Amino acid sequence: MLNIAIIGGGAIGLLTACLLEKDHHVTLYIRDKQQYKVIEKEGIICLPVKKRYPISVQMISRISANHELIIIAVKAYHLQVLVKQLKQLNVPLLFIQNGMSHLSVIKEALAEHITFIATVEHGARKEGLNGVTHTGIGNVNVAPYGLNAKQKPLIIQRLATHSFPIKVMQDGERLLKEKVMINAVINPITAVYQVRNGAILTDPRLHEEAKNLAAEVARVLALNFNEQWQRIVNIASRTSRNDSSMKVDIDQGRCTEVDGILGYLINLASSPIPKIIDYYQAIKEMERGDQ
Amino acid sequence: MLNIAIIGGGAIGLLTACLLEKDHHVTLYIRDKQQYKVIEKEGIICLPVKKRYPISVQMISRISANHELIIIAVKAYHLQVLVKQLKQLNVPLLFIQNGMSHLSVIKEALAEHITFIATVEHGARKEGLNGVTHTGIGNVNVAPYGLNAKQKPLIIQRLATHSFPIKVMQDGERLLKEKVMINAVINPITAVYQVRNGAILTDPRLHEEAKNLAAEVARVLALNFNEQWQRIVNIASRTSRNDSSMKVDIDQGRCTEVDGILGYLINLASSPIPKIIDYYQAIKEMERGDQ
Missing domain, CATH: 1.10.1040.10 (N-(1-d-carboxylethyl)-l-norvaline Dehydrogenase; domain 2)
Structure with a gap:
């Protein structure tokens, strides 16, 4: 069991929070105050089964080093601001973004951090402020990236569970x-x-x-x-x-x-x-x- | 009177061809074969007055050094391919693109050319393959850019006419x-x-x-x-x-x-x-x- 932070209240952030909640201690960090209030009160609703997950939620400004892993599930263009906060925390980071533009941000600003890259094959669609429909089950592929790329990703193996299977790859950039x-x-x-x-x-x-x-x-x-x-x-x-x-x-x-x-x-x-x-x-x- | 090439069959290319045709010798170069055939047969129709301009038109593959100025009015992402052709021609170039991403292309591939940057305040909307509506009259601002930036832009002064007024600026990047x-x-x-x-x-x-x-x-x-x-x-x-x-x-x-x-x-x-x-x-x- 890991103490995990997930940053981002979009479809992938909400889905990941639900999938990991069963086996880990998860705190979801978000930017939007209205969404914060709804999730604090009602938790996250995962569809189509309509299961309700009560999740610890915090405003992103309160992110701390009190986690074993931080999963970053915000859009690539939000990283530019977020990176300033992440830089000050000595915690392994797992990035889930589309495209490749985030690689240069990680390479330049977070070179001394332990960083991982993930691609998510799950389908997810956000519904309102605190709902997410799991539209397709797939793999989560994770690979180390950056200076630590040769380390064995033990933390990732601890992250993987039955409800969150992970394929560990060698090369984040190639992924x-x-x-x-x-x-x-x-x-x-x-x-x-x-x-x-x-x-x-x-x-x-x-x-x-x-x-x-x-x-x-x-x-x-x-x-x-x-x-x-x-x-x-x-x-x-x-x-x-x-x-x-x-x-x-x-x-x-x-x-x-x-x-x-x-x-x-x-x-x-x-x-x-x-x-x-x-x-x-x-x-x-x-x-x-x-x- | 200048011998001018205009590259690009979009709204700005068509409008510029019509505005310059009265006082200069203009050849319009385009990529699309169908558009080429229509313009060759019918010329360009300028709306709302519905005036017809018979314009010399050529496929872009036939561009030659036989011009005193080449005006490039294609979208910025088309430059990447076009630049290879332009590189081989020793002709002054005038670039009309939105945004600033074309500056790096010019700086890297065309450093030895005489290059100018323009912003167009005319409003123009393309109608079908060979029509253009002149929706607003404005300035054309032109400034030298690159290594030749300190030269006096004589060619630009020769380009300006009553139907194509130009404001000459100092600094293309600033423009x-x-x-x-x-x-x-x-x-x-x-x-x-x-x-x-x-x-x-x-x-x-x-x-x-x-x-x-x-x-x-x-x-x-x-x-x-x-x-x-x-x-x-x-x-x-x-x-x-x-x-x-x-x-x-x-x-x-x-x-x-x-x-x-x-x-x-x-x-x-x-x-x-x-x-x-x-x-x-x-x-x-x-x-x-x-x-």
Whole structure:
């Protein structure tokens, strides 16, 4: 049993708090005063089973070093402010953010901390201020990152339980890169051509498009193309009847995460990437409803 | 009379081609084959007066050094590919892009070229493939940028005509910074609070909010706060009954340019910027229709 802090009252923060509460002592830290009051009074409601979890909750300003692990589940752009607080605490840190932009923040500001990176395959949707629907059960992948990357992640093994299984990986940066790889190929193609994930395997033209796009993405991320293409084929096959999150966002007239995925790659690239740019522009036009 | 190339078939590219065509020899270069065919056949239609401009048009792959000036009016993320072609041409370049991300591209890849930066205050909306509505007449501000910044911009003075008045400025980087300054303060506040530009002056609470946000933005951009606040007050007063572009985007359920404005500042900042982050998150939530 660990004494754990979780920072962030979004879908992943709430879900993680519920999943860990059974076997650990969890304190949830949040920014929003209204959300704080509701969770203090009613706890977190986990749907669809409608189970109620009474969780210790605190305002984020009160975070202390009185924990064995701090899980940071805020959006990447909030780290910039949060890092100042975390810097002063000598506690291992586990980061759950989309994309890769948080790596530079960790590398620069928290170089002397014990830091881990996680990707979460659980599906979660926030409902109101204190509800979360667990829409899909998946792995939590955790890898050490930074100067401590060669240490054995004992604390992570202590974190893992039956209700919170963890896959321990070697290389945090690679873990994130491989997630960006999938998101940068399957998401834009399914969104632009309005198809389910499996079409990348069954439609010869989209198969070719996906391969060309994957080749550019692998080059930008300095990953091996054949290995990554095999991973994309596996995932598209396993999720062939699913709609990608970017396709759903476009279908529902919402903004997508294209800036954090393809936009990130455009900034990173040092050689020409015409396919990435074409898909970036196509998604931007679909988002804005341009002709 | 100059022999000018304009690259880009968006609203600004089409409008600039029409405005310059009267006094210069203009060739418009575009990427899209379908648009190329329509413009070659029908020219550009400038609305609301519905005047037809027959313009020389070419596919962008055919761009040559046979011009005295190349005006680049493509989106910032397209520069990455285009720059490879421009690098080989020994022709002065004039860049019209939103935001500031193109500065690093110019600085790194085109250091030996004569380069200029422009901001366009004209309003323009693209209609179909070859139409453009001139929605507002404004200045075109041009400043030298890069190693040639101390040269006298004679070519720019030759570019200016009665139908294309130009304000020549000293410092390209400052020109863009001051535009980002305005966009980073007036746009988010009017979009979040659903008010017209003038409310920043008349509503005491929004006045205070705008001031605090402006202080952070000025700090990130290393601009003088008092000077910039005076500019914001002047512009909000001059446009007091207008809706900002970000407010209009939110009202119409479209994605905004918040990533290129506040997102850019978040990446740039090296000290805490809680207001910028709050407004970034608020706009992101409004875009995605989160609770």
